Amino acid sequence: MxxxxxxxxxxxxxxxxxxxxxxxxxxxxxxxxxxxxxxxxxxxxxxxxxxxxxxxxxxxxxxxxxxxxxxxxxxxxxxxxxxxxxxxxxxxxxxxxYVDQDLSTFLAKAPQTGLSREMIKNLMVQLLQGLDFLHVNMLVHRDLKPANVLISGQGRVKIADFGLARIYTSRIALTPCVVTLWYRAPEVLLHSSYTSSVDMWSAGCIFAEFFLLRPLFCCLSEVQQLQKIIEVIGLPPEEDWPAESAVAYSPNWAGDRTLSQMLPNLDLEENELLLKLLTFNPLKRIPASKALEHPFFKGP
Incomplete structure (x- = not known):
């Protein structure tokens, strides 16, 4: 050293x-x-x-x-x-x-017709493989977003910027101001304890962005962000709401839009994987190892 x-x-x-x-x-x-x-x-x-x-x-x-x-x-x-x-x-x-560009730049240059299914599949597999490696080694990135994911001219995806990363044991009750707002999981917005599942939520946001070519949740405050999430994925059952959160559960949070309506071009497998990644309850959210086994990555 x-x-x-x-x-x-x-x-x-x-x-x-x-x-x-x-x-x-x-x-x-x-x-x-x-x-x-x-x-x-x-x-x-x-x-x-x-x-x-x-x-x-x-x-x-x-x-x-x-x-x-x-x-x-x-x-x-x-x-x-x-x-x-x-x-x-x-x-x-x-x-x-040195890696040529980050995902933000890459997506900004994408054709208006969007990325191909094969390209999205390839990028997502690499992202999940990187996350699986981190999580197996008890590391949580805590700030996963397109600007912190690099992609080389050869299409190699590399997770970068570990300034907020932590080694974790069990459930972390740490700083709530982690993860850039648009990619921040509900449990972080609710100032609840969290684990590596916060990275999986961020991966879900990036997965949606591969199809939309823009952020899925784009708000200016934590309250707006939480409202937007619930509007899109639906109000979770009350038992999924963190008991330790200072924000009270309310049926008034419910909206009338669903993720499948917001992303109508997704097929069944794409939509199912996205819903598993953007699951409100972190204990029910799919881990990287299981996401890599999803049928979306097995088909043509």
């Missing part, structure tokens, strides 16, 4: 900025010693409190990336190098394999 930390980001020539977050930027770069090799360099600059030390989320992201790096899974973005300098601020540089 010390050898890796000693490596300088000077090993890479920055070419262009490709992204920006709250704590830093991401650049497309070239490895100086291997001119044909492109990488993504994530540079984080964070003021360090002398009392609290390095922010926990940064330690967590690097630790999780190092943990999954060992397995070299084809559907998880690869961490190639870590370097850090610590003066008045902590400058952390993470170097990843």
């Amino acid at each position: 010390e050898d890796q930390l000693a490596k300088s980001s000077a090993d890479y020539e920055i070419l262009v900025e490709i992204g920006e977050g709250a704590y830093g930027k991401v650049y497309k770069a070239r490895a100086i010693r291997e001119p044909q090799r492109l990488v993504a360099v994530k540079k984080l600059n964070i003021p360090v409190d002398s009392e609290s030390g390095i922010p926990a989320f940064m330690i967590r992201e690097v630790a999780l990336l190092k943990k999954i790096e060992f397995f070299n899974h084809p559907n998880i973005v690869k961490l190639l190098n870590v370097s850090a300098t610590w003066k008045k601020t902590l400058d952390l540089t993470l170097v990843f394999e």
Whole structure:
């Protein structure tokens, strides 16, 4: 680890900025010693409190990336190098394999006629294989969305950005402000405990987006998001409502639209898989391993 930390980001020539977050930027770069090799360099600059030390989320992201790096899974973005300098601020540089674009960009470029069934099937299988790997290894991503899923020019899907990921045991009663709002599961919106099933809800939202070419649930607040979800998938039975939620169950939440009406072009297998992914009760929501066995992936 010390050898890796000693490596300088000077090993890479920055070419262009490709992204920006709250704590830093991401650049497309070239490895100086291997001119044909492109990488993504994530540079984080964070003021360090002398009392609290390095922010926990940064330690967590690097630790999780190092943990999954060992397995070299084809559907998880690869961490190639870590370097850090610590003066008045902590400058952390993470170097990843470079992938051409994310799913948001890919879908924005899709033809108006939409993606083919075979393309959707291929993308979804890879996404589920990546999630199954994470969940088997007791990792929950907690921020799955098209912008955090990369796709190479060869069609390889890779889950990226583990800044909110956690190792979990049993049910997690943690920060409710995880997962970007449009892809946030009902149990998170209701500030209830959650498990890896939050990733499966997000996968369901992405699955719908493959057909719609736009987000399925697109709201400005948690209340609106929850109302939209119930409007689309229907009001769940009261026993499926989290008992610990501060939001009371009410029949008035019910709408008159259904998922099958909103996505009329889905066939029986596509609709069934989508409903299993977008199941209100997380204990009844299909896990990645079972989703991969769904008939949707077996047919022509």
